[in-house]
Amino acid sequence: xxxxxxxxxxxxxxxxxxxxxxxxxxxxxxxxxxxxxxxxxxxxxxxxxxxxxxxxxxxxxxxxxxxxxxxxxxxxxxxxxxxxxxxxxxxxxxxxxxxxxxxxxxxxxxxxxxxxxxxxxxxxxxxxxxxxxxxxxxxxxxxxxxxxxxxxxxxxxxxxxxxxxxxxxxxxxxxxxxxxxxxxxxxxxxxxxxxxxxxxxxxxxxxxxxxxxxxxxxxxxxxxxxxxxxxxxxxxxxxxxxxxxxxxxxxxxxxxxxxxxxxxxxxxxxxxxxxxxxxxxxxxxxxxxx
Amino acid sequence: xxxxxxxxxxxxxxxxxxxxxxxxxxxxxxxxxxxxxxxxxxxxxxxxxxxxxxxxxxxxxxxxxxxxxxxxxxxxxxxxxxxxxxxxxxxxxxxxxxxxxxxxxxxxxxxxxxxxxxxxxxxxxxxxxxxxxxxxxxxxxxxxxxxxxxxxxxxxxxxxxxxxxxxxxxxxxxxxxxxxxxxxxxxxxxxxxxxxxxxxxxxxxxxxxxxxxxxxxxxxxxxxxxxxxxx
Numbered sequence: 033x034x035x036x037x038x039x040x041x042x043x044x045x046x047x048x049x050x051x052x053x054x055x056x057x058x059x060x061x062x063x064x065x066x067x068x069x070x071x072x073x074x075x076x077x078x079x080x081x082x083x084x085x086x087x088x089x090x091x092x093x094x095x096x097x098x099x100x101x102x103x104x105x106x107x108x109x110x111x112x113x114x115x116x117x118x119x120x121x122x123x124x125x126x127x128x129x130x131x132x133x134x135x136x137x138x139x140x141x142x143x144x145x146x147x148x149x150x151x152x153x154x155x156x157x158x159x160x161x162x163x164x165x166x167x168x169x170x171x172x173x174x175x176x177x178x179x180x181x182x183x184x185x186x187x188x189x190x191x192x193x194x195x196x197x198x199x200x201x202x203x204x205x206x207x208x209x210x211x212x213x214x215x216x217x218x219x220x221x222x223x224x225x226x227x228x229x230x231x232x233x234x235x236x237x238x239x240x241x242x243x244x245x246x247x248x249x250x251x252x253x254x255x256x257x258x259x260x261x262x263x264x265x266x267x268x269x270x271x272x273x274x275x276x277x278x279x280x281x282x283x284x285x286x287x288x289x290x291x292x293x294x295x296x297x298x299x300x301x302x303x304x305x306x307x308x309x310x311x312x313x314x315x316x317x318x319x320x321x322x
Numbered sequence: 323x324x325x326x327x328x329x330x331x332x333x334x335x336x337x338x339x340x341x342x343x344x345x346x347x348x349x350x351x352x353x354x355x356x357x358x359x360x361x362x363x364x365x366x367x368x369x370x371x372x373x374x375x376x377x378x379x380x381x382x383x384x385x386x387x388x389x390x391x392x393x394x395x396x397x398x399x400x401x402x403x404x405x406x407x408x409x410x411x412x413x414x415x416x417x418x419x420x421x422x423x424x425x426x427x428x429x430x431x432x433x434x435x436x437x438x439x440x441x442x443x444x445x446x447x448x449x450x451x452x453x454x455x456x457x458x459x460x461x462x463x464x465x466x467x468x469x470x471x472x473x474x475x476x477x478x479x480x481x482x483x484x485x486x487x488x489x490x491x492x493x494x495x496x497x498x499x500x501x502x503x504x505x506x507x508x509x510x511x512x513x514x515x516x517x518x519x520x521x522x523x524x525x526x527x528x529x530x531x532x533x534x535x536x537x538x539x540x541x542x543x544x545x546x547x548x549x550x551x552x553x
Contacts, residue, residue, distance in 0.1 A: 039339055046347040054354050062363045124384055127391035134398040141405050144459055146553055159553060162459055163405040165428070166413055166553045178361050181368035208441060208454075215446035215479045222482035229440070229523045276357040292364075307417040311457070311553040 057280045061292060068183055068191040069245045069291055128189050129153070129321060136195045136319040137163060145313050147195065150249065150298070151321040152176065157300060159311055167311065169304035172254045177294045180322065188322065195317040196243035202271075203239040203309060204264050236261025237305040238268055243318060250297040251305050296320075411549040412512070412540060414438065414530055416455050419522050421532065423540055432539050435522035437515065437531040438552075446479045453527040460506040460550040465541065469503040469513075471495040476527070500534065502541035506550050512540060 133149075140147040141163035149158040152174055159167040180188065216222035236257035241249045257265055276293075300308070353359050379387075410431065413422045416438040423432040439455035453476075473493045478485045486492040500514015515521070515531040525531075530552070532540060544550075 035335070042340055043343055046343055050347055050350050050354070053351055057354050058360055058363045061360070062367045121384060124388045124391070127388055127395065131391045131395050131398075134395055134402065138398045138402055141402060146457070161551055161553065163402050164407070164411070164413070164549075164551060166551055167415065178364035178368060182364050210441050210443040210452065210454075212443045212445060215444055215449075216482035218482045220482070222480070229520055229525045231523065273357060277355045280355050280360070295361075303418065307415065310417050311415075313457075 053284060056283050062182075068187055068294070125185055125189070132189060132193050133319060133321050135193070140195055140317055140319065145316070146311055147316060148308065148312060148318045149321065150296070150318060152296070152298075153321055157298065157304070157308060159308060167304075167307055169300060169308070171298045171300060173299040175297045176322070177292075177296070179292045179294045191245060192320050192322060195319050196245060196247055198241055198243055198316050198318070200242040201239065202268065203237070204261065204268060205235045205237055205239075205306060205309060207310060207314070234302050234306055236265060237302055237309070238265040239305065239309055240268065240272055246291055246293045247320070248293055248295040249318070250295060251308070252297065252299050253302040253305050254299050255302045296322075407549045409545060409548045410543045411551065412544060414455070414550065414552045416457065416524070416552060419524060421530070421536070421540075423543055431543060432536065434533060434536045436533075436536070437517075437521055437523055437525050439526050439528045440524045444476065444480060449479070451476045451479070455526070455528050455530060455552060456508070456510060457552050460510070460552065462504050462544050462546055462548045462550060463507055464505040465544070465546060466503050466505075467541075468496070468501060469499050471498045474509070500537060502537050504541065504544060504550075512550065513537070 133151075137149070137160070141160070144162070146159055146161045146166065149156075149160060150171075151158065152171070155171040155174065157169050157171055158165055183191075213225070216225055236255075237251065237253045239251040241251070243249065252265070406428070407426060410423065410425050413424065414436060415421070419436055419438055421434060421436045422430050424430050440453050442453045444451040444453065471494075473495055475485050497516060499511070500516075503511045503513040505511050510529055512530045512532060514534060514537045517525070517531075518533060521531065521533050
């Protein structure tokens with residue numbers, strides 16, 4: 033009789049543990065209002081101040097006018113009204129998407145820094161500088177977290193309304209590599225050091241980029257990696273899986289899970305992934321079109 | 323005695339269940355902790371997701387928002403156009419050692435191979451000299467035909483030669499830069515090369531080397547003030 037009780041107590045404890053963990057790790061974040069972190073949309077005054085600081089002089093007042101997100105001007109001319117009478121919500125969403133893209137592009141184009149545009153609607157990854165397309169490549173395949181689908185489109189648009197700033201990046205390839213060379217003592221030594229330059233072999237690419245507002249972008253290559261590269265990539269993937277698991281376990285102790293970390297995984301050709309990664313500055317900004 | 327044996331058997335029956343129950347629990351936990359499982363749970367949520375805030379708005383309000391968006395788009399588009407170069411420009415890809423010469427509309431006039439910085443760190447005593455092509459946006463400051471190259475100190479250090487005085491004739495080299503040179507600042511140039519076979523490879527000390535024919539087109543297309551984008 034005692035043993036039966038012991039058996040049921042143990043079973044009950046284990047069941048309770050499973051239920052508790054599933055509540056904390058899945059049910060709580062998924063079935064409660066776990067909203068996306070909102071973009072910090074700067075006011076026009078702040079923008080002007082930033083523009084002043086960066087000596088983006090002449091068209092500063094135009095920038096303020098172009099502040100599309102915070103504009104409170106709702107007045108519409110009657111002549112324009114007739115042309116838009118047939119617009120439905122989908123068209124409005126499309127317009128808002130385009131507006132956000134242009135707004136972000138203009139904001140980033142005001143700086144002298146290269147930025148990335150990840151357009152998952154047209155399946156392209158674009159490198160731009162000052163509004164000029166430097167490099168454009170096709171996204172061969174992309175996968176987006178299901179959490180994106182669970183939010184209303186206006187919440188998503190608000191989330192994407194400002195460019196994302198990279199917080200942390202880990203990659204299987206270095207951003208830049210320098211070959212160290214000791215200067216020769218004389219011409220004889222210099223002649224010995226002369227070697228024919230060789231074609232650089234591209235290394236296997238796997239990049240994990242953590243942006244602000246909890247966005248994670250994973251870039252992988254379409255080509256099959258060589259055995260060594262595969263091992264490195266698998267280790268990096270496992271590392272990030274472990275981080276996610278430890279987040280879940282930490283949440284157990286607090287019963288207060290961190291906000292959702294939406295992830296976008298894109299597959300590019302090895303050469304394009306390398307170009308994008310090497311061309312971006314150390315703290316790049318990215319515009320997302322989703 | 324018999325009762326004691328029965329009790330023991332009962333205890334063993336209980337204990338043997340603990341292992342499978344524990345394993346089952348462990349596997350359930352592993353599934354729950356798996357990020358993929360958590361993500362698939364969001365798929366369920368997406369089926370019950372709330373509609374956008376626009377849905378509740380009246381037709382007029384939606385129209386107003388749409389007009390405002392359209393107007394903002396055209397305003398920003400105009401401003402983006404003002405950032406575009408007013409002269410033909412060149413884009414240099416240092417990863418692939420390729421260039422693309424474009425007109426003011428952004429259409430490609432010519433593409434081809436070039437050579438960019440070899441990313442080398444030359445250590446000469448306490449001196450550290452880096453040979454790399456800078457990235458960013460530059461402007462053509464000067465254009466010259468048959469420009470002689472005034473060799474900097476590193477050119478002698480690299481060849482194991484003694485460094486001559488600043489005004490020494492040894493510093494003047496008439497052949498290295500090719501027929502044309504376009505200065506982009508800080509001593510960096512777009513110029514020709516004697517080593518045409520190395521085009522497409524990162525071999526330079528920071529300048530961008532072009533093939534003879536490409537260089538001629540680039541020289542004739544770009545003018546002082548033209549933009550040079552290097553990434």
